[in-house]
Amino acid sequence: MRTIKIGIIGSGGIARAHVEAYKQLPYVEVAAVADVVPGRAKQFAEAQGLANAAAFDSHDELLKLPLDGVSICTPNVAHYRTTIDSLRAGKHVLLEKPMSVTLAEAVDMVAAQKEAGTLLSIGFQPRYDPNMKLLREIVQSGRLGNIYYVEVGGGRRRGMPGGTFIRKELAGAGALADIGCYSLDMALNALGHPRPVTVSAYASNLFGRNPKYHPEADKFEVEDFGVAMIRFENDLVLQFKISWAMHMDTLGPTLFLGTEAGLKVTPYGTGPWSGAWDGKIGSMTLYHDEFGTHTHTEIPLIEHKTNLFFEKVRDFAEAVRDGKPAPIPGEQILIQQAIIDGVLRSAEAKREVEIKLPE
The missing domain is CATH 3.40.50.720 (NAD(P)-binding Rossmann-like Domain)
Structure with a gap:
């Protein structure tokens, strides 16, 4: 060898x-x-x-x-x-x-x-979590029908880092790049990496800039919260939300809404540092109709000890x-970078902006 x-x-x-x-x-x-x-x-x-x-x-x-x-x-x-x-x-x-x-x-x-x-x-x-692979398999299978809306994101009640993470010239972005990239990757990988076209966003650093909540408030230059509505070429829309700090226990589950079924996904774990998609999946539930009746199916998760x-x-x-x-491959993650760039530009301009990817 x-x-x-x-x-x-x-x-x-x-x-x-x-x-x-x-x-x-x-x-x-x-x-x-x-x-x-x-x-x-x-x-x-x-x-x-x-x-x-x-x-x-x-x-x-x-x-x-x-x-x-x-x-x-x-x-x-x-x-x-x-x-x-x-x-x-x-x-x-x-x-x-x-x-x-x-x-x-x-x-x-x-x-x-x-x-x-x-x-x-x-x-x-x-991506190497067996249940993340299962999520992608479900979404790619066509079981949900035409997927028209996705809601993804996560947050920590308190989870703001310091040092190089909060300097714009060193990190580029804050919560969006640090933990938001995981949320985007989970959704985009499951969807097959569709091409984004526009984004309308809001971002703030109301906690990071407050010395009550952060010891380096005077050096805090990036966002600690962001939310965006992203449109894609295939007429899909994705609501993206992320937070390093908030007065709330969760920003909710990830949702995939399709014409034949919907899928709700919750993150693994509890507590102020849970809720970001940098770990495992906690549960997956399929919502669908059978014989004219609303019903739902709990998707059995794969037990594993994968490192x-x-x-x-x-x-x-x-x-x-x-x-x-x-x-x-970098080509896939380039789409993420384009979205994060668009979120920051839209938040600064306070209006919808275009996302342009190289051909």
Whole structure:
């Protein structure tokens, strides 16, 4: 079995999760680590037991090595440069979410991937939950008929991060990019990635800017709440809502309304940090008519102990080793980035705006 060599760019907490997953794959060698903070890559490699891994203070130096692929685990603002450079260096890329800070960056990434002929896979591990796969199977089966309305989103009663997450120049967006991207991915992946055309949105940071609720209120530059109505080419409309903080226990379930049936999906767990679609599914219920009578069917959930993060990393490593397509291709996530960009533009303009995707 061919050994593939992987580099890690960025050495924060998410990088540790990548390394732990790669260590479980006998055909993978984590051969290098890079971090812009001097000495941190070396400390990280030693702490993770990567005795033979080279350590660099620049990803440019790491990319000179004969690596098969890289995991990019940097803050959002560094995703663009490190991804573009890695693709142009001929490396396959597993990039943590969100894909980029701006839509233009995401467009450039996809173009660079196509030009390089390498893989660009984006890290949305909830797709590996067997019940997320079941959700997509139900929606794609046609059982719901013509799906005309979807309502998706989630929120935390209190769950506002700090640091790089709340600086616009570093994160690009707040709750929309941090946990909203998971909600969008769940819905768009189930629907088959339809193309959006317009969005009308509202966004605010009434909690983040209030020192009563956030210790870094004076540095809070992104949104902690957003809501939008998005129209798609196939005459589908999607209501999207997300919150880092609110005086409410939930923003409600995810709904798929079709001409033959409707599907209600609730997230797993309870408490102030539940309600975001970065975890498992709690329940699925199909609402339909049988013999002229309203009825509903509880969809049995699949019991499992799947390590979703490991599955994401393994799927990427196998694609690199076996020459398979990107597990979660950048072209799909580009649609998400276009929607988030449209939400922010609409909220700022206080009117409906167009969403334009490259052909």
